Amino acid sequence: MKLFVTGGAGFIGSNFVHYWLKKHPEDSILNFDKLTYAGNLENLKDVETNPHYTFIQGDICDPEAVHRAMQGSDVVVHFAAESHVDRSILDPSLFVKTNVEGTAVLLNSALEHKVQRFHHISTDEVFGALPLNSELMFTEHTAYHPHSPYSASKAGSDHLVRAYFDTYGLPITISNCSNNYGPFHFPEKLFPLAITNLLEGKKVPVYGDGLYVRDWLYVEDHCRAIDCILSKGEIGKTYLIGGMSQDIPNVEIVKKILTLMGKDESSIEYVKDRPGHDRRYAVDWSMIHRELGWEPTESIDSGLAKTIEWFQTNESWWKRVKSGAYQEYYKKQYET
Numbered sequence: 001m002k003l004f005v006t007g008g009a010g011f012i013g014s015n016f017v018h019y020w021l022k023k024h025p026e027d028s029i030l031n032f033d034k035l036t037y038a039g040n041l042e043n044l045k046d047v048e049t050n051p052h053y054t055f056i057q058g059d060i061c062d063p064e065a066v067h068r069a070m071q072g073s074d075v076v077v078h079f080a081a082e083s084h085v086d087r088s089i090l091d092p093s094l095f096v097k098t099n100v101e102g103t104a105v106l107l108n109s110a111l112e113h114k115v116q117r118f119h120h121i122s123t124d125e126v127f128g129a130l131p132l133n134s135e136l137m138f139t140e141h142t143a144y145h146p147h148s149p150y151s152a153s154k155a156g157s158d159h160l161v162r163a164y165f166d167t168y169g170l171p172i173t174i175s176n177c178s179n180n181y182g183p184f185h186f187p188e189k190l191f192p193l194a195i196t197n198l199l200e201g202k203k204v205p206v207y208g209d210g211l212y213v214r215d216w217l218y219v220e221d222h223c224r225a226i227d228c229i230l231s232k233g234e235i236g237k238t239y240l241i242g243g244m245s246q247d248i249p250n251v252e253i254v255k256k257i258l259t260l261m262g263k264d265e266s267s268i269e270y271v272k273d274r275p276g277h278d279r280r281y282a283v284d285w286s287m288i289h290r291e292l293g294w295e296p297t298e299s300i301d302s303g304l305a306k307t308i309e310w311f312q313t314n315e316s317w318w319k320r321v322k323s324g325a326y327q328e329y330y331k332k333q334y335e336t
């Protein structure tokens with residue numbers, strides 16, 4: 001099988017490429033990625049000579065480039081996106097362009113090439129927020145109510161994907177997952193920022209009162225869930241993927257990181273909250289469990305321990321990301 005993966009140089013995409021090549025060594029992957037600030041080919045150093053892996057630098061908003069590259073692909077797995085909420089508050093139009101228009105370009109190309117499956121990766125943030133201290137959870141039937149330009153643009157892309165199934169019969173599946181964490185996580189996000197700041201002897205910034213609840217999903221568990229959906233998922237269906245069974249506020253998770261790294265709470269620095277900050281997300285992942293037999297294998301404690309260990313042993317990776325030096329890698333590797 002030939003997979004066309006978009007955004008494979010990003011956090012989840014690169015974990016997926018590693019996962020897939022290991023789990024399905026007979027398949028081949030074409031990674032189509034624009035290499036924005038979030039795309040880092042150093043994430044894929046150890047697979048770049050694998051004959052089953054090809055990289056093409058390209059923009060999902062460029063119909064010709066997408067059409068050319070997608071030729072001969074059986075399955076599209078679409079990760080590419082502008083993904084950072086804070087950045088979407090500063091520049092919403094880029095999010096509309098990449099996340100909505102780019103997805104439309106891919107859908108058109110997938111139709112033309114008659115791919116067997118178009119799997120779209122989305123987020124639980126399309127559902128908006130839930131009240132703190134409630135039992136409510138997002139399910140596959142929750143109405144969309146996005147709050148940030150990021151989640152609104154992802155919601156737009158989800159609707160488009162579904163519309164291509166309803167209108168043109170494109171064989172799609174969608175997954176809306178919760179917050180991922182694990183290896184290759186860009187250090188502007190909460191966990192890797194906390195871990196790398198502590199490794200550098202700095203404080204950990206926590207927004208507002210820190211009483212924000214998220215569902216945290218270890219990235220390899222996410223990759224396994226996508227694998228399940230690709231092999232057993234029902235065409236046209238949406239699956240929710242989450243990693244937790246109970247609420248834990250962000251500040252408590254930061255305290256877990258502090259404990260695992262031998263630090264105390266004096267390393268926390270409370271910073272000004274961001275506008276429209278959603279209070280609570282909770283994902284009911286019982287449908288994918290019931291129908292496809294998937295469940296997360298990592299608890300938050302085991303997943304955090306693995307993640308901390310990865311950052312401790314991959315210091316040069318995150319130092320180069322924090323300093324921006326990783327952006328030179330592509331030039332050296334591919335443009336000489």
Ligand SMILES: NC(=O)c1ccc[n+]([C@@H]2O[C@H](COP(=O)([O-])OP(=O)(O)OC[C@H]3O[C@@H](n4cnc5c(N)ncnc54)[C@H](O)[C@@H]3O)[C@@H](O)[C@H]2O)c1
Nearest residue numbers: 007009010011012034035036038039059060080081179180
């Ligand atoms: N990270 C999470 O916790 C999380 C949670 C839920 C859903 N998601 C979704 O999963 C997907 C991947 O997220 P991530 O955290 O790995 O993102 P990321 O920001 O780490 O990576 C995004 C990748 O897409 C590429 N890209 C951006 N614009 C592009 C374009 N126009 N053309 C081609 N490539 C482009 C970037 O270069 C980068 O490699 C996204 O669709 C995101 O919405 C992420």
